[in-house]
Amino acid sequence: MTYVSLENIAKDFGTTRVIKGIDLSIEQGEFVVFVGPSGCGKSTLLRLIAGLEQMSEGRLVIDGRDMTAVDSANRGVAMVFQSYALYPHMTVADNITFGMRMNRVDKAIIAERLERAATMLHLQPYLDRKPAHLSGGQRQRVAIGRAIVRDPSVFLFDEPLSNLDAALRHEMRVEILKLHKSLGSTMIYVTHDQVEAMTMADKIVVLNGGHIEQVGSPLDLYLKPANRFVAEFLGSPKINCFETVVQAVDKGVAILPLPGGATVSLPLDSADISKGDAVTLAIRPEHFVVGETEPQKSKRRWSWWSTLVLKPC
């Protein structure tokens, strides 16, 4: 069942429309990753869900409640920022409990929630320290702890691992996933890092120029991209693309020339393209087989093309 529903959401900055009518359904407990190049609108979309930006058009529903005009504080969402946004003069414990203390939550409940979050995030030894005396990973854990104690219906993460080094990023990725598993909460996670998107998401939303290019599971997007943008965005090194022209379409099978003189035959599902059409053929770097001799007969169904010269470099 849909838990978070984005309905035709648009956002203008001045006369520029940066979010161009987004429709998206998110299930309860899903881990959804917004990914896309710089300026694609992924962070803006997250901030619209958080209520940190006002929508220009559209509607946001969370758990059956229309949140479009509801204040950020009352949407039941908690956001974790790339910059951590901790109070430098407060201890870890005070940072985590700050919101609850402001809202005059019962002291026993505060203590209980702090204990639970600190245990989950392995922060007990550091509760009396100030942020300046923590590593980047520990600071981000404190920021996550502050979100956990709010017991939100939706967690929002805005590039939370971008400031960490590679080893720590991997460690925190695993930790956030563990957290997702144990809390069972709905999480929306923004990143420009396709490794994070591929490894963390139940569902990836690929954004480009303020609209959605494709929504799907990581492997679906990787293996069955809806378009060239998604194919080129996911995968490192990038998918090889070459422009070619359809040589013939015979009984629904398209014959396409490969560089070097060979051809590849692809049985089309529909009459989408015909002879003479300009098309792009794309092959992922790991989908080639490199051999020094001609293929064996058993591999006849493979398309081979003539020898290639390794670029001297």
Place this chain on the structure above:
Amino acid sequence: MEHLGAETLLMLKTEGDITLMVKVDGVSHVRSGDSVSLGVRPEACQLFNAAGKTVVFSAIASPE
């Protein structure tokens, strides 16, 4: 070519000066300047029309 240990990235130049990036497992014994042949399964190809939209095709082209 780039040796990453677990994998090797080969940059191959084809006729018409198209450069292909190829990833192979482990350490490749191919050397710079070598000629190699390259295979690809039709179902590993992806096809896009002039507008960049995916053209869907079914599993495997039958061998001749």
